[in-house]
Amino acid sequence: MAVRPYIVGNWKMHGTRSMLSEARAIDRAAERLIKVEVALAPPFTLIHATRKEAGLIGVGAQDCHAAEGGAHTGDISAAMLKDAGAGFVIVGHSERRADHGETDADVKAKAESALAVGLSVIVCVGETEEQRDAGKAESVVARQLKGSLPTADGAAEKVTVAYEPVWAIGTGRTPTTDDVSAMHRAIRKVLKDFYGEEAGAKVRILYGGSVKAENAAELLGADDVGGALVGGASLTAESFLGIIAVAA
Numbered sequence: 001m002a003v004r005p006y007i008v009g010n011w012k013m014h015g016t017r018s019m020l021s022e023a024r025a026i027d028r029a030a031e032r033l034i035k036v037e038v039a040l041a042p043p044f045t046l047i048h049a050t051r052k053e054a055g056l057i058g059v060g061a062q063d064c065h066a067a068e069g070g071a072h073t074g075d076i077s078a079a080m081l082k083d084a085g086a087g088f089v090i091v092g093h094s095e096r097r098a099d100h101g102e103t104d105a106d107v108k109a110k111a112e113s114a115l116a117v118g119l120s121v122i123v124c125v126g127e128t129e130e131q132r133d134a135g136k137a138e139s140v141v142a143r144q145l146k147g148s149l150p151t152a153d154g155a156a157e158k159v160t161v162a163y164e165p166v167w168a169i170g171t172g173r174t175p176t177t178d179d180v181s182a183m184h185r186a187i188r189k190v191l192k193d194f195y196g197e198e199a200g201a202k203v204r205i206l207y208g209g210s211v212k213a214e215n216a217a218e219l220l221g222a223d224d225v226g227g228a229l230v231g232g233a234s235l236t237a238e239s240f241l242g243i244i245a246v247a248a
């Protein structure tokens, strides 16, 4: 397990202000947070309130637009996220890639715009079941990384990669520890080729996909897993803190 695992909750399109009590409860588990870096990515509408209610944990967003501003009805820029209190943004989640047709180039542009205003980024990659069955999981993920990772000066220091096999998201299914280890080793190699040996070695690689307290030890124990990106199990303090307790 990583020295200080990074456990990030992605609330997706869940949460009204009544859910801020969950964020508060997560934040109050302060003594456990010393050993674990914890963050939440609530919907846009809760970023500001979550930042105010939860002072210890990281707060971020689930997406941003690549442009600085302009005629993009319904979209949110990286600068707006920062202004609302976000410290990071998730880009390239498979639900964005699938539901909104986001390409690697789109993801890279979003990541660059986030870095430009001082946000950190979590770049998501992952293969579909069909691609894994065809033996293409590592090549697909390598291609996504090369197309999606930002290249601005110092980018590697602000980037986290989340490996999320699409078929494991919200399904209760997870890869074997060996498969997670193999993929994380492959991702590390791409990162070192891409950012250079030293910078590429420092980028954190999270695993995401049906992580819960019951399987967290196994998944976090796979090679080069620096933490977890958690969807469903981050929606209540009880289930999220169960994962954090395993990571601590």
Ligand code: PEP
Residues within 6 Å of the ligand: 010, 164, 168, 169, 170, 171, 208, 209, 210, 211, 229, 230, 231, 232, 233
């Ligand atoms: C996610 O969507 O990032 C995710 C990992 O979801 P879940 O934990 O629900 O599989």
